[in-house]
Amino acid sequence: MEFRTWEPVYEAILDDFGYPRDGDERARDRFVDLLGDAETYDPDDLGLDGATVAVAGAGPSLEAEAGRAADADVVLAASTATDRLRAEGVAVDCMVTDLDKNADTGRDLTTDGTPVVVHAHGDNIPALETHGPAYDSEFVVPTTQAAPAPPVRNYGGFTDGDRAAFLADHFGADSLVFPGWDFDDPSVTEEKARKLRWAERLLSWLEQRRGERFDVLDGRRDAIEPVGGD
Numbered sequence: 001m002e003f004r005t006w007e008p009v010y011e012a013i014l015d016d017f018g019y020p021r022d023g024d025e026r027a028r029d030r031f032v033d034l035l036g037d038a039e040t041y042d043p044d045d046l047g048l049d050g051a052t053v054a055v056a057g058a059g060p061s062l063e064a065e066a067g068r069a070a071d072a073d074v075v076l077a078a079s080t081a082t083d084r085l086r087a088e089g090v091a092v093d094c095m096v097t098d099l100d101k102n103a104d105t106g107r108d109l110t111t112d113g114t115p116v117v118v119h120a121h122g123d124n125i126p127a128l129e130t131h132g133p134a135y136d137s138e139f140v141v142p143t144t145q146a147a148p149a150p151p152v153r154n155y156g157g158f159t160d161g162d163r164a165a166f167l168a169d170h171f172g173a174d175s176l177v178f179p180g181w182d183f184d185d186p187s188v189t190e191e192k193a194r195k196l197r198w199a200e201r202l203l204s205w206l207e208q209r210r211g212e213r214f215d216v217l218d219g220r221r222d223a224i225e226p227v228g229g230d
């Protein structure tokens with residue numbers, strides 16, 4: 001995903017949630033500062049090219065669907081889906097997080113040599129400052145939703161889970177499966193439900209761009225408002 005393609009969609013997200021763009025840019029720039037000239041992880045090394053990739057979400061269905069992750073070539077896990085898959089005995093190849101829940105899991109993964117995609121946005125600068133320095137940057141993939149500023153990149157996407165899907169796409173995944181995704185989860189907060197609606201719209205956009213049909217959207221497509229990107 002090129003930033004110029006992502007940008008109109010990003011602007012619609014900013015508008016909908018009332019996030020100021022300069023907050024995201026400040027977070028990105030702070031992340032650049034925190035990283036200094038440390039080496040970061042190249043996602044080309046994840047083996048996504050040509051792979052069947054499981055993008056695990058943190059919905060209540062995850063444990064029941066853990067086998068679908070185990071069967072994939074590469075497992076990307078969003079935030080707390082990482083701990084839950086590992087508790088089911090499923091190895092996670094990469095965690096995607098904005099550090100708002102299980103930051104210690106991400107730190108331990110980087111220490112053990114498992115990459116973690118760490119996202120900087122306007123509402124997590126304190127988390128970046130607290131947890132970032134404890135991560136082994138050699139296994140950190142730094143991301144932003146604003147314009148990229150190397151080594152902080154933007155592969156597209158918004159919530160932890162859909163960003164994992166955009167990452168898989170960017171690095172050449174052949175097909176994507178989605179264990180643990182529950183868009184109509186009644187247990188989430190109103191804000192989370194709104195984020196999940198955006199995640200659904202973004203996955204719908206992504207499947208169209210890829211010419212793929214994500215099973216997680218079956219039966220839902222007619223009700224999804226298009227995002228309007230190309």
Ligand SMILES: Nc1ncnc2c1ncn2[C@@H]1O[C@H](COP(=O)(O)OP(=O)(O)OP(=O)(O)O)[C@@H](O)[C@H]1O
Pocket residue numbers: 056057058059060078079080081098099100101158159160161162180181182183185188195196199
């Ligand atoms: N029912 C669900 N509840 C929570 N997450 C879900 C659900 N269905 C899918 N997901 C995906 O799993 C991801 C991880 O969710 P989790 O609640 O662990 O982390 P989070 O840090 O709060 O996520 P985010 O910061 O992206 O909102 C979400 O970002 C979303 O993409």
Ligand SMILES: Nc1nc2c(c(=O)[nH]1)N=C(CO)CN2
Pocket residue numbers: 019023024098121122123145158159160195
């Ligand atoms: N500015 C801002 N950006 C985000 C936020 C958020 O709360 N604020 N939450 C996200 C996923 O939960 C992703 N991006």
